[in-house]
Amino acid sequence: MTDEPLLRVSALSKFYGSRVGCDNVSFDLWPGEVLAVVGESGSGKTTLLNCLSTRLLPSSGTASYRMRDGQFRELYRMSEAERRFLMRTDWGFVHQNPADGLRMTVSAGANVGERLMAVGDRHYGKIRATAVDWLSRVEIEEDRIDDEPRAFSGGMRQRLQIARNLVTGPRLVFMDEPTGGLDVSVQARLLDLLRGLVTDLGLAAIVVTHDLAVARLLSQRMMVMKDGRVVESGLTDRVLDDPRAPYTQLLVSSILQV
Amino acid sequence: MTAQPTDIATYNFAYLDEQTKRMIRRAILKGIAIPGYQVPFASREMPMPYGWGTGGVQVTASIIGPDDVLKVIDQGADDTTNAVSIRAFFKKVANVTVTTDTATASIIQTRHRIPEHPLTAGQVLVYQVPIPEPLRFLEPRETETRKMHALEEYGLMHVKLYEDIAKHGRIATTYAYPVKVEGRYVMDPSPTPKFDNPKMHRSPALQLFGAGREKRIYAVPPFTDVVSLDFEDHPFEVQTFDQPCALCAAENVYLDEVILDDHGGHMFVCSDTDHCEKRREEGHRGHLAPETHLAPANMEPAQ
Numbered sequence: 001m002t003d004e005p006l007l008r009v010s011a012l013s014k015f016y017g018s019r020v021g022c023d024n025v026s027f028d029l030w031p032g033e034v035l036a037v038v039g040e041s042g043s044g045k046t047t048l049l050n051c052l053s054t055r056l057l058p059s060s061g062t063a064s065y066r067m068r069d070g071q072f073r074e075l076y077r078m079s080e081a082e083r084r085f086l087m088r089t090d091w092g093f094v095h096q097n098p099a100d101g102l103r104m105t106v107s108a109g110a111n112v113g114e115r116l117m118a119v120g121d122r123h124y125g126k127i128r129a130t131a132v133d134w135l136s137r138v139e140i141e142e143d144r145i146d147d148e149p150r151a152f153s154g155g156m157r158q159r160l161q162i163a164r165n166l167v168t169g170p171r172l173v174f175m176d177e178p179t180g181g182l183d184v185s186v187q188a189r190l191l192d193l194l195r196g197l198v199t200d201l202g203l204a205a206i207v208v209t210h211d212l213a214v215a216r217l218l219s220q221r222m223m224v225m226k227d228g229r230v231v232e233s234g235l236t237d238r239v240l241d242d243p244r245a246p247y248t249q250l251l252v253s254s255i256l257q258v
Numbered sequence: 259m260t261a262q263p264t265d266i267a268t269y270n271f272a273y274l275d276e277q278t279k280r281m282i283r284r285a286i287l288k289g290i291a292i293p294g295y296q297v298p299f300a301s302r303e304m305p306m307p308y309g310w311g312t313g314g315v316q317v318t319a320s321i322i323g324p325d326d327v328l329k330v331i332d333q334g335a336d337d338t339t340n341a342v343s344i345r346a347f348f349k350k351v352a353n354v355t356v357t358t359d360t361a362t363a364s365i366i367q368t369r370h371r372i373p374e375h376p377l378t379a380g381q382v383l384v385y386q387v388p389i390p391e392p393l394r395f396l397e398p399r400e401t402e403t404r405k406m407h408a409l410e411e412y413g414l415m416h417v418k419l420y421e422d423i424a425k426h427g428r429i430a431t432t433y434a435y436p437v438k439v440e441g442r443y444v445m446d447p448s449p450t451p452k453f454d455n456p457k458m459h460r461s462p463a464l465q466l467f468g469a470g471r472e473k474r475i476y477a478v479p480p481f482t483d484v485v486s487l488d489f490e491d492h493p494f495e496v497q498t499f500d501q502p503c504a505l506c507a508a509e510n511v512y513l514d515e516v517i518l519d520d521h522g523g524h525m526f527v528c529s530d531t532d533h534c535e536k537r538r539e540e541g542h543r544g545h546l547a548p549e550t551h552l553a554p555a556n557m558e559p560a561q
Contacts, residue, residue: 081409088413103417110420117420118413124423124489146424 006031006172006204007052012061014047015026017142020228025061027223027233031171032202036236038209038251044228045208046176052206053093054083054173065172088118092165093157096177098157101164102149108135108160115168134163138193155186159193166197175207178220191217198209212255216240224248272319272352278302282320282475286466289477294439296390296405301473305347309371311342312470314386315347319366320464321382323347327355329363334371334512334529341369370433372454374511374533377463381481385448387469390476392436392446414445415487423492432497437484439508444487445476453496453512458484503528504546506537 005028010088014021022044029035037045050056050062054075068090075083086244087093095101102111112131113121121127132142138159140152149157158178165173178194179187195218198205207218215222223233224245232245243249270276278300286298304312307319322328328348332341336358344367345356349475357363360375367384393403396414406414415436422430447458448467460464465478478484488494491538495509502509503527511533513526525546528534538547 080405084409086410106417106421107424111422113420114413114417116413117416118411122416122488122490124420125491127420128424245511 004070005029006033006066007054007063008072009063010061012048012051014044014056015059016050020044022051022225023117023228025223025230027230029172029204029206031204033221034198034205034207034219036207036209036215036222037225038215038222039225040214040251043225045225047228048225049176049206049208051173053092053237054078054087058209068171068188075095086116089168090170090172091124092162092170094158094161094165094172094173094175094178096180098149100152102157104150105148107146107148108140108152111121111149111164112158112167115164119168126178127179130167134167135160138163139189152227155182155190158182158190162194163198166201166203169201172203173203173205175209177209177211179209179211187214194218210239212240212252224251271324272322272348273305274316274319276317279320282316286477288328288464289466289475290464290479292443293478293482294443294445294474294476296474298473299475301470304470305318306343308471309388311386313468313472313475314367314369314384314470315344315434315468316470317466318344318348318365318466318477319352320364321384322352322354324352325359326352327362329357329360329366329532330368331366331371331373331530331532332369334373334514335531337531338561345463352540356481358535359505360532370449370451370456370511371529372450372489374508374528374530375536377457377461379462381462383461383465385450385465385467387446387448387467387474388471389434390446390467390469390472390474392434392444395468407443410442412438414490415444419487419489419492421451423489427469429488429492429494433541435494436487438487439478439484440482445478447484447486451497451512452486455484455486455494456496460484499526501526502544503534503537503546505542506542507545508533508537508542 007029010026012025013023015210037048051058056074062083063075063077066072109128109131112134113127116127116130116155133143133175135142135145140156140159149160179190182190191214195200209215222236222239223230226247232248239248240252243252282299285297289297290354302316304315306312330345332338332342335341347498348354349356358544360373365382365384369386391403393406393414419429434446434449434528435450437445437455438445447455460481462480467476486494499513503511503513505527507529512529514529515524516527517524
């Protein structure tokens with residue numbers, strides 16, 4: 001285990017004109033750590049995630065990422081080619097809507113294999129074997145490998161999206177509401193799967209969610225956002241069991257009790 | 259270009275005005291400098307519909323000179339409507355010599371074939387291209403595909419080939435088979451059969467591609483590497499035919515199926531009509547060749 005963080009974020013802000021997307025966000029993320037970002041709609045969670053994953057350029061602030069060679073690189077100073085390479089090798093991005101993260105018109109196998117081919121894999125048999133392996137790891141039957149994701153249920157699509165992202169062995173995965181829009185039993189299985197994969201692979205992950213249960217289950221640490229600012233952060237159990245900021249208290253007490 | 263001593267004053271030489279030709283030549287030069295890169299150009303309206311070779315005609319019009327000898331083929335044939343019309347067009351507007359003979363032509367405009375007769379240094383092959391973007395059907399956004407070319411992100415191209423193998427057990431793409439030019443740009447060789455792909459590799463002739471509707475020109479300079487994409491365990495291979503040409507008995511050429519009657523009769527003949535005729539003149543005879551030697555007159559123009 002290394003004593004250096006994987007990602008260092010410092011004073012990150014994003015403004016849309018005079019509107020605040022996220023304001024002055026700083027944190028460190030360590031390898032193998034899962035950080036949940038929670039807050040209500042419009043609190044800047046997704047803006048923050050998009051800035052961190054370089055899909056959006058921040059207005060100010062820095063974020064540096066420790067590359068595989070151990071060197072820290074400033075994300076927003078990298079060339080677009082380097083960033084895109086990072087995106088499809090060392091990073092993953094799981095969209096809320098699987099259709100945004102999958103190619104809906106090519107088969108499941110090709111969806112999983114695309115990243116491998118993008119980094120230069122040119123052996124069909126090996127690519128397919130890897131795809132079969134990953135489909136089984138996300139509990140999709142092998143005989144669905146040549147089906148298009150259009151023929152998949154919502155939960156299967158989401159699992160396929162996860163497989164597609166993890167196939168290159170990334171070290172950091174961004175997830176935007178990974179369980180959004182799924183019914184609770186499917187959610188539970190997906191969370192179980194995610195938790196297993198994150199532990200097995202030692203992934204670091206930043207999970208944006210409005211669902212505190214997801215945060216509780218997946219993350220070790222969490223940040224609570226409101227109006228673009230971080231109002232509270234700390235160990236997940238501590239924040240949820242002993243919320244300090246008034247807004248967090250409101251959020252925690254708003255959980256529906258069944 | 260100054261006025262010719264012939265009576266073609268009603269048109270500018272080769273139809274296009276000089277400024278347009280300069281603009282297209284600049285695009286061609288840039289294309290040659292960056293093999294396989296699609297250069298945008300201001301495509302003009304031509305006196306023919308898009309899809310009939312407006313890109314190829316503009317390229318030809320920009321490079322043709324009074325001393326050139328022009329050959330035009332359509333799917334390998336010199337005698338189909340498109341080929342005959344374009345040949346007649348340049349005969350009228352540029353007063354150039356036209357031919358059907360591959361070896362003597364200096365410019366060959368082609369729709370979807372490369373002649374069987376090997377091309378030589380100094381010849382120019384002008385392709386008519388309907389869709390210049392090889393990634394089009396994989397990624398519909400032009401902004402994105404241009405970025406992918408710029409950053410050399412070609413994993414997606416192999417996704418298409420992967421899909422072929424997954425669905426058909428082999429790479430089922432038979433035409434417009436993607437190639438990598440000079441180890442850099444992935445290029446659509448226009449919808450030529452993949453049979454012709456190996457002929458592009460290190461060809462001594464200059465190859466120019468014009469897409470009129472899509473407003474793109476690209477080029478492969480002479481002696482440039484053109485490699486067909488494939489997988490290590492599914493290597494690129496060309497079509498093979500299990501019988502020779504029915505008229506000239508040629509083997510290892512690209513054959514067309516011709517329906518002879520409505521009782522299922524058919525034959526396979528050379529798609530390259532010039533090649534077929536030359537061989538028959540040399541005395542080669544296929545099993546369906548007519549008894550009397552009437553080769554060129556025998557060929558009915560396609561409808």
